[in-house]
Amino acid sequence: MKKIAIFVDVQNIYYTTRDTYARQFNYRKFWQQISEQGDIVTANAYAIQRSDDQQHKFQKALKHIGFTVKLKPFIQRRDGSAKGDWDVGITIDIMEIAPEVDTVILLSGDGDFDLLLKRVHEKYGVNTQVYGVSALTAKSLINATDEFFPIDDWLLM
Numbered sequence: 001m002k003k004i005a006i007f008v009d010v011q012n013i014y015y016t017t018r019d020t021y022a023r024q025f026n027y028r029k030f031w032q033q034i035s036e037q038g039d040i041v042t043a044n045a046y047a048i049q050r051s052d053d054q055q056h057k058f059q060k061a062l063k064h065i066g067f068t069v070k071l072k073p074f075i076q077r078r079d080g081s082a083k084g085d086w087d088v089g090i091t092i093d094i095m096e097i098a099p100e101v102d103t104v105i106l107l108s109g110d111g112d113f114d115l116l117l118k119r120v121h122e123k124y125g126v127n128t129q130v131y132g133v134s135a136l137t138a139k140s141l142i143n144a145t146d147e148f149f150p151i152d153d154w155l156l157m
Contacts, residue, residue, distance in 0.1 A: 002038030003101040003148055007090050008067070009108035010047040013151075016133040023156040025107075030155055032064050032133070034105065041099050043067045046086035049073045091116050103127045106145075111138025118144045129156070 008027075017025045027045075034040060045062050047055075049071040061067045072086060087110065094104055098120040106113060109132035117128040130137070130145040134152075142148045 003041045004103045005097045005101045006043040006105045008045040012108045016136040020133045026157045096123045105129045107131045109137035111140045114140040114144035141154045
């Protein structure tokens, strides 16, 4: 059975689906579809820690589906901007699991991950897949992955 690892850039998926479709991503439907393709050995959802009930409910729902939720504190800078980027954490986790799986699935549109996907494919022969909102997914990321799956009606609530 094919071994699959899933990595979700939660903030990226939330904002791209909200801004493009005014809808939410259907994590349960996604999980069901991927679990039919093989054994999900790792599934991490990377999010920002906020103290609000909606976030806690959402994180609990992700855990119930089967995701490990990794949280990073929300940092508000003096200039009003915010920081809460998981790119390095996602990269480290993908590099560590890549030799042990057949497929790495990344849910993000962030072009910063293009080199990572090329590298794990070249070095470990792992199949890479990206799920993202087409209009808001970097072309470099789409070109770097073996398979790109656009998020549209079929994966939205």
